[in-house]
Amino acid sequence: MIVRKIKPEEVKRTEELFSVSFDSSYSNEETPMKLYQKYIDAPESREQEHCLERFAAFEDDDTTMMSCFIVQPFEIRFDGHKEKMNGIGGVATLPQYRKRGGIRACFASALPYMYEQGAAFSYLYPFSTAYYRKFGYEICCKRHLYRISLPHIPAYPTSGTCYLLEEATKADAMKDILYIYRKWLEKYNMMVEDADYDYRFIETASPFKDQVFTYVYRSDKGEALGLMTFKCDTSPEHRLIECSRLFYINNEGLQGLLTLAKSYAADYRHIRFSLPVDMPLEQVLPEWSMGAVSCDSIPNGMVRVIDVKKALQDAQYIGDGGLSLEISDPFIPQNNGVFTINFRNGICEELAMGKGTPDIVLPISAFSALIAGGYDTSTVPLWEGVSVYGDMADISKVFYKKAVHIATYF
Known part of the structure; x- marks a missing residue:
């Protein structure tokens, strides 16, 4: 077995491995080198910009790729400091090469490499916590996954308003969303300093076409206090507002967002979203019985100190x-x-x-x-x-x- 970082012409192969490993459709007719050049010239994500930061295990011919993952560079907050963190993602092994130790061999090469590159931490989202503990990772924090009955949301006395992220509001939304996110960045260890392309969802937002809605809540003084992005599940068995992001600065921000969600009660039953564990909702939602609220505690990734x-x-x-x-x-x-x-x-x-x-x-x-x-x-x-x-x-x-x-x- 040979383990090394990939070459430009092997980027496409890593994406094919991921597709097979996770049963996800992948169709890209571009040649390997054309795809690589596209990522380098105009990256649309952190993964594309750092597409060569992948470790792979090969057969002894140094050509047949068996396993791979990407080591993406991030900057996080830790106890008031900015630290380098490497996020592990795209972990994939072709089925015929599983149980051959390919990923373990990649970690054996990648972890010392991260140290040499000056990283203080590494982070990943595991398919198995027991498996990644072998490499020094441990559950870092948890999140609370809430499912709230819309009719049970109180009528809060909020005086602010929500606006929809659309073409006419993109400039304001960029400013407001950055403001809200940075409040969380200053508060929590492990929060990521996002790059420009992490906010591309603002530039490309097309709610009427995609049916993905981002709302920002502002107080009556014009301060941005909360935001949420969601898609509505219209299936009869669910009728659910599914949030992919929800951030708020204070109780008014949360109450403003929940008030907006409650306005969907005629057509939908519940809203679902995640929050940090230090943001309990017991004092915000008076009714927790009869299925009004459910709350699950879920591990939110694994951390490893590199240095x-x-x-x-x-x-x-x-x-x-x-x-x-x-x-x-x-x-x-x-x-x-x-x-x-x-x-x-x-x-x-x-x-x-x-x-x-x-x-x-x-x-x-x-x-x-x-x-x-x-x-x-x-x-x-x-x-x-x-x-x-x-x-x-x-x-x-x-x-x-x-x-x-x-x-x-x-």
Whole structure:
């Protein structure tokens, strides 16, 4: 087996692998090199712009591609810092080559590469959490998936208005949507700094043709407070407003959007959308019985620290203190060892590697989820592979629950 980054003429083949692996139709008559040139000259997505950032496993002939995935570069927020993050996507193996270790071999090459490229974190959306834990990834955060009966939405006393994203409002919508998204960006660890093409949905919006609707809610003072994008499922068994994005800044923003949704109650039964777990709706929706509201807690991807030293240097701590951590990482040798940190006023003042006695021993997967802030201190002793030798009061200054959410899918 040969593992390497792909060549320009192999971009099309990776898309064909994905099509077969995930039973999705793919029809592209362009030659491999013409397709590659199209992506490079005028990329319409992050994946197209970085189409060569793919690792693939080949037969020994170095031609027959068996498995592949893309390593997309992102910039995320982590404890007030901007960090480089690599998002793993397009993981695919042709059926006849499954169980041959192709993806594992790709990770063995890609993870050290990410470290060399200066990434602090990596993130992915798993088909199997158990599988990706083998490579050091761990569930980072969860989201709440709500399904709300439209007639049970109260009549909120909102004084603002919603407007539809259409040709005449695109300039205002671009400004308002960026404003709302940046509020979330400032609040949550792991939120992605979107690029221009991530907002192409604004430029290309055609609600009357596509029946995909984006509404922005503004207060009576003109401040953008919420937005949602949705498509209506008209099937008799559903009659559902399905939201692909919903962001709001405060209760008025949420109530304004729900008021708009309620206006569909004559034709539809429910609205469905996802929110971060720290945005509970119990105080916004008075009725939760008789099927008025359902709420499911769903894992929202898996995180992995690529550079332990970088993560520890930039992490936000509680008060003053210090801790020694022994980390084990089977894929990135630079992450193995005992890291001793000293911090003051929540900021790392000194970080050293050595062979001292650790206060806590962690595999890279547990360290990744804990330093990202996905879990409370009380969970630390419960993690597989974690051994605690020091004082939990000291550990609680390093590992504690933070606001964590990611809203970009790749």
